[in-house]
Amino acid sequence: MTDTGILIVGVGGQGTLLSSRILGEVALRSGMDVKVSEVHGMAQRGGSVVTHVRFGKKVYCPLVGAGQADYVLAFEKLEALRWAGYLKKDGVIISNNQEIPPIPVTLGHQKYPENIRESLEKIATTYMVDAGRIASDCGSAKAVNVVLLGVLARKLNFEKELWTKVIEETVPPKTIEINIKAFNKGYGVV
Amino acid sequence: MKKLLLGNEAVAQGAYEAGVRVVSAYPGTPSTEITENVARFDEIYTEWAPNEKVALEVAVGAAIAGARAMACMKHVGLNVAADPLFTSSYTGINGGLVIVVADDPGMHSSQNEQDSRYYGRAAHIPVLEPSDSQEAKDFTKLAFEISEKYDTPVILRMATRISHSRSLVEIGQRSDVHLKDYTKDIGKYVMMPAMARRRRNILVEREKSLKQYSEEAELNRIEYNDRSIGIIAAGGAYNYAKEAVPGASFLKLGMVYPLPEKLIKSFAREVERLFVIEELETFIEDYVRTLGLDVIGKELFPKTGELSYEVIASKLKEAGINKEVLNLSFENCKAPNVNEIPLRPPALCPGCPHRGVYYVLKKLNLTVTGDIGCYTLGALPPLSSMDTCICMGASVSSAHGLEKARGKEFARKTVAVIGDSTFIHSGITGLIDVVYNNGTSTVIILDNSTTGMTGHQEHPATGYDIKGRPANKLNMEKLCEAVGVKRVRVEDPFEIKKFQKAVQEEISADEPSVIIARRPCALLKRVKSKNKPYCVNTETCIECGLCLELGCPAITNRSLISIDETMCNGCGLCADVCPTNSITRGDICD
Numbered sequence: 103m104t105d106t107g108i109l110i111v112g113v114g115g116q117g118t119l120l121s122s123r124i125l126g127e128v129a130l131r132s133g134m135d136v137k138v139s140e141v142h143g144m145a146q147r148g149g150s151v152v153t154h155v156r157f158g159k160k161v162y163c164p165l166v167g168a169g170q171a172d173y174v175l176a177f178e179k180l181e182a183l184r185w186a187g188y189l190k191k192d193g194v195i196i197s198n199n200q201e202i203p204p205i206p207v208t209l210g211h212q213k214y215p216e217n218i219r220e221s222l223e224k225i226a227t228t229y230m231v232d233a234g235r236i237a238s239d240c241g242s243a244k245a246v247n248v249v250l251l252g253v254l255a256r257k258l259n260f261e262k263e264l265w266t267k268v269i270e271e272t273v274p275p276k277t278i279e280i281n282i283k284a285f286n287k288g289y290g291v292v
Numbered sequence: 293m294k295k296l297l298l299g300n301e302a303v304a305q306g307a308y309e310a311g312v313r314v315v316s317a318y319p320g321t322p323s324t325e326i327t328e329n330v331a332r333f334d335e336i337y338t339e340w341a342p343n344e345k346v347a348l349e350v351a352v353g354a355a356i357a358g359a360r361a362m363a364c365m366k367h368v369g370l371n372v373a374a375d376p377l378f379t380s381s382y383t384g385i386n387g388g389l390v391i392v393v394a395d396d397p398g399m400h401s402s403q404n405e406q407d408s409r410y411y412g413r414a415a416h417i418p419v420l421e422p423s424d425s426q427e428a429k430d431f432t433k434l435a436f437e438i439s440e441k442y443d444t445p446v447i448l449r450m451a452t453r454i455s456h457s458r459s460l461v462e463i464g465q466r467s468d469v470h471l472k473d474y475t476k477d478i479g480k481y482v483m484m485p486a487m488a489r490r491r492r493n494i495l496v497e498r499e500k501s502l503k504q505y506s507e508e509a510e511l512n513r514i515e516y517n518d519r520s521i522g523i524i525a526a527g528g529a530y531n532y533a534k535e536a537v538p539g540a541s542f543l544k545l546g547m548v549y550p551l552p553e554k555l556i557k558s559f560a561r562e563v564e565r566l567f568v569i570e571e572l573e574t575f576i577e578d579y580v581r582t583l584g585l586d587v588i589g590k591e592l593f594p595k596t597g598e599l600s601y602e603v604i605a606s607k608l609k610e611a612g613i614n615k616e617v618l619n620l621s622f623e624n625c626k627a628p629n630v631n632e633i634p635l636r637p638p639a640l641c642p643g644c645p646h647r648g649v650y651y652v653l654k655k656l657n658l659t660v661t662g663d664i665g666c667y668t669l670g671a672l673p674p675l676s677s678m679d680t681c682i683c684m685g686a687s688v689s690s691a692h693g694l695e696k697a698r699g700k701e702f703a704r705k706t707v708a709v710i711g712d713s714t715f716i717h718s719g720i721t722g723l724i725d726v727v728y729n730n731g732t733s734t735v736i737i738l739d740n741s742t743t744g745m746t747g748h749q750e751h752p753a754t755g756y757d758i759k760g761r762p763a764n765k766l767n768m769e770k771l772c773e774a775v776g777v778k779r780v781r782v783e784d785p786f787e788i789k790k791f792q793k794a795v796q797e798e799i800s801a802d803e804p805s806v807i808i809a810r811r812p813c814a815l816l817k818r819v820k821s822k823n824k825p826y827c828v829n830t831e832t833c834i835e836c837g838l839c840l841e842l843g844c845p846a847i848t849n850r851s852l853i854s855i856d857e858t859m860c861n862g863c864g865l866c867a868d869v870c871p872t873n874s875i876t877r878g879d880i881c882d
Contacts, residue, residue, distance in 0.1 A: 163532055164458075164459065167601045209840060
């Protein structure tokens with residue numbers, strides 16, 4: 103059970119699938135066994151989404167269960183909170199500092215929790231990143247996913263060149279420059 | 293070379309390597325990507341069919357004609373295709389025939405949690421079940437071999453976590469499988485009573501041989517470890533169980549119908565306590581019990597939803613299994629100390645054309661029979677405009693049923709809503725029923741020019757085929773007219789006032805009527821909005837909340853009402869409903 107488990111969580115449409123694809127490919131090319139579990143269909147329509155990535159010598163289950171996550175990589179704060187309980191004892195949270203209120207909050211039926219950062223810090227080491235601003239500075243607010251992937255990449259033991267190579271091969275050709283910039287910025291955050 | 297493939301991509305790769313020539317399918321989560329990926333291979337004729345019944349019949353025809361053929365669908369699609377399924381089991385095949393069906397334990401994107409394995413048993417068709425992408429590819433190829441060796445269709449049963457998980461797959465070459473000769477053989481292919489009776493007997497014999505195959509095949513394997521605990525599992529459940537109790541002995545089944553009696557008995561003899569761990573129904577467990585074996589199954593493990601390593605390990609602990617052999621990592625988890633984490637249900641996208649329709653239906657307080665697609669989300673708050681959703685096509689026929697039960701007055705306050713792809717799939721037959729049997733229903737076809745929920749597949753009314761080539765474009769208006777509807781009109785759901793008037797006129801009419809609410813899906817690449825986002829003038833906004841009633845994810849209400857410009861699609865619906873004209877297009881606002 104020495105494999106690494108990463109939960110990439112966010113709101114449908116934020117690009118969790120692309121991130122997990124890049125991460126999975128990097129692990130694969132580093133000689134690991136890899137399993138990735140994605141979410142398609144109804145849940146993608148603006149709902150809470152989670153993608154599971156596991157890599158190591160041999161991985162059986164494609165899901166990162168409770169207590170099996172080394173990292174929770176969150177594209178939205180509330181989603182970080184929702185999944186933080188899946189972390190291992192010494193797990194790490196990397197979260198975008200952006201708030202996207204879900205419909206029940208917008209309608210006033212439920213409250214968006216306050217002090218999420220503090221709640222997260224009580225559970226695990228937390229890096230709160232202003233990924234939205236960094237992404238916009240790089241030329242596209244949509245590059246939030248790659249900024250955060252950059253932050254994660256710094257923590258993992260894969261070669262940086264491999265990351266950029268896989269990103270170049272994975273993202274749409276027109277967006278390569280912005281995405282590489284976003285990745286590098288993220289890589290330098292922590 | 294190894295690639296990281298989705299289970300669904302691996303099935304497509306398997307079909308390619310198996311020399312498949314014809315694939316027909318109707319999209320449905322979690323099965324859709326199989327066909328999308330098959331379509332990338334020029335060697336394989338691939339199509340979207342109007343529904344699963346047609347898809348399977350196309351595949352049956354191709355198989356009889358001598359080609360290796362495949363039909364793909366989600367679990368509920370197999371209900372639609374059940375008719376050809378049962379009789380194709382009688383005719384058998386010529387070229388290999390594989391039916392891929394993807395179940396959805398946990399109902400991530402489905403209206404029920406049915407277990408497709410029963411179809412195999414009921415139709416006497418073998419069922420293979422992979423547990424990762426490599427097996428998905430290998431089993432697909434094997435399924436074609438079994439199909440041709442035993443003259444039978446074969447079901448490949450997938451499930452969400454296998455279909456939508458990526459794992460490593462060794463990529464191979466396409467094998468050169470020739471088109472077999474076609475010979476007319478009415479004793480085999482014309483299923484009328486005299487011939488079908490003969491084929492029925494052949495079916496019984498075939499099943500015996502398949503059972504023997506199941507006993508010996510490598511795809512059912514025993515992994516002996518700690519013999520104090522023996523687990524029989526297949527597919528995703530095998531992965532969870534392996535994670536929960538890695539040191540146990542396993543009988544890993546790759547063929548879940550017919551089940552290997554002798555293999556199960558010999559495994560049972562070798563282990564102290566025998567468990568069957570499976571998702572959904574007690575399919576394997578029931579069989580094991582018929583063998584008179586002492587087994588623990590669903591009296592311990594949950595009967596509903598997906599399994600997980602956590603559930604399995606905690607249940608095994610409950611059953612007295614030594615803690616040392618269990619993976620109990622979840623017991624050390626720290627849950628966040630927060631009273632309540634708000635839910636984040638899916639919602640119609642910003643700019644979704646359906647939003648205008650539901651806004652009007654809610655305003656008119658109508659009874660709405662709904663259907664399957666993105667637009668089912670209109671049932672949720674704040675739009676809350678749907679009374680029923682059963683299955684593909686049921687909106688139209690059940691609205692007719694409502695009318696026949698409660699009378700024409702009730703019909704004056706009822707509409708059926710159905711998507712364009714769903715209408716072609718099975719709404720049209722309901723509409724024929726309405727017209728034929730003197731109904732007066734109003735049907736709103738939500739025509740967003742694509743199959744939306746499953747991720748934008750073409751269909752007969754989009755004007756393109758699966759490979760994006762121009763195709764004959766079904767004319768929805770003429771189709772409705774042709775079945776006898778005299779009142780057919782096309783409206784833009786974003787012109788709210790006009791749309792409302794149209795609905796009021798049509799529900800008042802004492803005859804069947806169809807409103808085609810036509811506006812393409814906001815996510816379609818070819819129509820993606822270049823409109824500037826809207827913004828709220830906070831000085832004139834009176835915070836009445838009418839715009840929030842649209843349920844648009846881009847409109848938020850933190851201290852003030854505002855629009856998230858990265859999410860706003862610029863559709864302008866909120867500006868239309870704002871009573872104080874406080875919502876305007878971005879460039880005017882600045």
